[in-house]
Amino acid sequence: MSLKQRLVPYWLLGPGLLWLIIFFVVPMYFMGELALRSGSLTTGYTFDWAWSNFPDSLSGHTEQIGRSFFYAGTATLLALLIAYPLAYAIAFRAGRFKLLLLFAVIAPFFTTYLIRTIAWKTILSDSSPVVSVLQTLSLVPPDGRVLATSGAVIAGLTYNFLPFMVLPLYANLERLDLRLIEAAKDLYSSSRQAFLKVTLPLTMPGIVAGVLLTFIPAFGDYINAQILGGTQQAMVGNVIQSLYLNQRNYPEAAALSFLMMALILAVVTVYIRFAGTGAFMGDEDEETA
Amino acid sequence: MGTGDTRARRAALTAALAVAAVAMSLGVSACGSDTVGGGNTGEVTVAKAGPVTGNLTISNWPGYIDPGPKGTVAEFEDKTDVSVDYIEDINSNDGFFGKLQPQLEQGESGGRSIFVVADYMAKQMYDLGYLQEIDHADLPTVFKTLSPGLRSPAFDPERKFSVPWQGGMTGIWVDTAKAPEIRSVNDLFDPKYKGKVTMLDELRETPALVMLAEGVDPAQASVDQWLDAIDKLGDAASSGQIRRFTGNEYTEDLTAGNIVAAIGWSGDASLIENENAEWRMPAEGCTQWMENMVIPVGAPNTAAALAWMDFVYRPEVAVDITEYVEYISPVQGVKELLAKRGSDLAESEIVFPTEEFTRNCTGQITPPDLEQVNEAWQDVLTG
Numbered sequence: 041m042s043l044k045q046r047l048v049p050y051w052l053l054g055p056g057l058l059w060l061i062i063f064f065v066v067p068m069y070f071m072g073e074l075a076l077r078s079g080s081l082t083t084g085y086t087f088d089w090a091w092s093n094f095p096d097s098l099s100g101h102t103e104q105i106g107r108s109f110f111y112a113g114t115a116t117l118l119a120l121l122i123a124y125p126l127a128y129a130i131a132f133r134a135g136r137f138k139l140l141l142l143f144a145v146i147a148p149f150f151t152t153y154l155i156r157t158i159a160w161k162t163i164l165s166d167s168s169p170v171v172s173v174l175q176t177l178s179l180v181p182p183d184g185r186v187l188a189t190s191g192a193v194i195a196g197l198t199y200n201f202l203p204f205m206v207l208p209l210y211a212n213l214e215r216l217d218l219r220l221i222e223a224a225k226d227l228y229s230s231s232r233q234a235f236l237k238v239t240l241p242l243t244m245p246g247i248v249a250g251v252l253l254t255f256i257p258a259f260g261d262y263i264n265a266q267i268l269g270g271t272q273q274a275m276v277g278n279v280i281q282s283l284y285l286n287q288r289n290y291p292e293a294a295a296l297s298f299l300m301m302a303l304i305l306a307v308v309t310v311y312i313r314f315a316g317t318g319a320f321m322g323d324e325d326e327e328t329a
Numbered sequence: 330m331g332t333g334d335t336r337a338r339r340a341a342l343t344a345a346l347a348v349a350a351v352a353m354s355l356g357v358s359a360c361g362s363d364t365v366g367g368g369n370t371g372e373v374t375v376a377k378a379g380p381v382t383g384n385l386t387i388s389n390w391p392g393y394i395d396p397g398p399k400g401t402v403a404e405f406e407d408k409t410d411v412s413v414d415y416i417e418d419i420n421s422n423d424g425f426f427g428k429l430q431p432q433l434e435q436g437e438s439g440g441r442s443i444f445v446v447a448d449y450m451a452k453q454m455y456d457l458g459y460l461q462e463i464d465h466a467d468l469p470t471v472f473k474t475l476s477p478g479l480r481s482p483a484f485d486p487e488r489k490f491s492v493p494w495q496g497g498m499t500g501i502w503v504d505t506a507k508a509p510e511i512r513s514v515n516d517l518f519d520p521k522y523k524g525k526v527t528m529l530d531e532l533r534e535t536p537a538l539v540m541l542a543e544g545v546d547p548a549q550a551s552v553d554q555w556l557d558a559i560d561k562l563g564d565a566a567s568s569g570q571i572r573r574f575t576g577n578e579y580t581e582d583l584t585a586g587n588i589v590a591a592i593g594w595s596g597d598a599s600l601i602e603n604e605n606a607e608w609r610m611p612a613e614g615c616t617q618w619m620e621n622m623v624i625p626v627g628a629p630n631t632a633a634a635l636a637w638m639d640f641v642y643r644p645e646v647a648v649d650i651t652e653y654v655e656y657i658s659p660v661q662g663v664k665e666l667l668a669k670r671g672s673d674l675a676e677s678e679i680v681f682p683t684e685e686f687t688r689n690c691t692g693q694i695t696p697p698d699l700e701q702v703n704e705a706w707q708d709v710l711t712g
Contacts, residue, residue: 165586285423
């Protein structure tokens with residue numbers, strides 16, 4: 041390899057690296073530094089290695105953290121259950137409607153996230169037809185409501201992050217070698233077995249990618265809880281928002297953000313280990329072995 | 330995969346770490362001082378007057394003016410050379426302050442030349458050095474037509490940094506078709522209305538009204554009395570009695586018929602599309618407030634900002650604003666002009682409250698030990 045050739049990776053890496061440094065490393069540094077300050081708005085925030093911000097930021101907020109896990113987890117599971125058959129149908133059964141259906145999946149992005157969530161408020165309002173249908177089906181008690189409940193927040197999260205689940209699954213299913221399924225059938229496997237032993241394992245990278253792309257942003261989301269939730273639906277994002285904007289406790293807000301990042305990182309690492317897909321970590325060998 | 334590849338990868342990683350380290354050291358030197366925040370300690374500036382032209386950006390609450398082509402903003406643009414960017418981006422005093430504070434700390438206002446905030450917030454901003462002072466000589470109309478009762482409020486006795494915009498009362502909005510019998514704040518805690526009631530997320534409004542309902546004067550209340558009121562609200566929130574804590578969004582819930590009553594602001598009729606909605610003075614009293622135009626540090630085009638303040642104090646302009654927003658005008662002569670136009674508002678107790686009408690009302694009170702009380706309140710809001 042000549043010197044020139046050896047420098048190529050650096051040139052390719054350059055723009056992305058620069059981006060990460062400016063918009064990730066530097067902000068992270070400032071946030072980390074802020075998390076170790078103490079003081080108030082009027083006295084100013086002084087850097088004094090205030091590690092106590094970390095335990096303080098957790099106290100009284102464990103319920104919202106647990107709730108965030110539950111909401112984001114449920115929404116991810118629902119999104120997976122909805123997205124997998126959908127992506128499968130688009131990849132294999134859509135025929136000439138394939139592009140149209142893919143467009144339909146992406147179409148909501150033409151409107152902003154906030155407007156779409158506010159639209160759900162109208163759809164789910166107490167006297168809306170949707171709610172009366174749910175009441176008729178006894179899914180909602182006659183004097184009950186949908187808006188300002190956990191159900192509404194989970195539904196909002198599921199809806200808003202569904203495309204992030206569909207697209208990686210579709211990309212994965214689309215390049216599935218159908219001859220492998222054919223081979224499984226030739227070896228007397230039923231459709232069910234072929235799906236469980238061939239299709240599903242081969243689409244694991246898509247599932248892992250979809251789950252991560254859904255769970256991580258859903259966990260930190262605060263818009264859905266704020267707009268579709270009531271008084272008992274606050275997620276950890278709402279707590280951070282309150283600490284930052286309403287209590288101006290910048291150090292604790294930064295500390296809580298850091299802890300949540302660490303928590304998510306830990307959960308995701310464990311998940312990737314157990315999901316058993318090295319492909320996601322850039323280890324091609326494990327995948328093909 | 331050759332070893333060369335691995336080596337390249339490792340080298341790239343080293344390079345990345347090196348660059349990151351450099352970036353960090355730059356970051357350290359960029360914020361050399363050990364303390365950030367604590368307000369601007371520099372000299373207080375006085376807003377400069379001058380030729381009225383160019384662009385003007387005003388931040389206000391929704392429903393506080395007619396921003397349409399025939400409204401007050403358009404009229405100002407017609408009569409001057411100023412092009413106005415009127416944005417309705419204030420939904421709560423604290424939330425707006427929280428959003429802007431880092432910029433204000435740097436002496437920037439995000440391009441805005443005027444904010445509209447409550448008395449206590451104007452004072453807080455001024456004390457932190459985030460506002461410019463105003464020379465009365467630049468506002469001849471304002472200090473000719475401003476109601477005498479508003480000329481020297483406790484928070485700004487000389488009106489050095491604030492000019493009243495509109496005032497109002499915080500009480501109860503009731504959907505009279507669904508719950509005509511609600512007349513007091515205590516009624517909102519009746520289990521009959523479980524999940525059908527919303528309350529404001531403002532510390533100085535909702536807990537203060539609850540204290541009034543319990544016979545406690547917020548102005549004299551101790552920290553414990555504030556915390557008791559907040560506890561009561563917390564219990565009502567976790568039992569599902571209170572559906573949500575809101576800013577202006579309660580108007581949407583009233584419009585959609587999601588709720589039968591809400592704690593809300595007296596002049597919001599223009600935001601509520603529900604003909605049965607009616608604002609009521611709670612039996613126990615209300616909170617009264619005034620909001621103020623202020624000029625932040627770093628405001629571009631303060632000349633146009635001063636011209637705007639003076640313009641909206643012309644009685645013929647103020648009357649248009651009152652007719653549209655239905656809040657309490659700080660300008661003298663509005664009532665007479667409304668009567669001349671034959672408007673019912675001239676007789677409205679909500680727009681022109683008498684002393685008898687507001688006898689049990691209190692101002693916006695900041696609790697003792699604000700930090701502790703606010704933390705308890707925020708815990709209820711993010712339950």
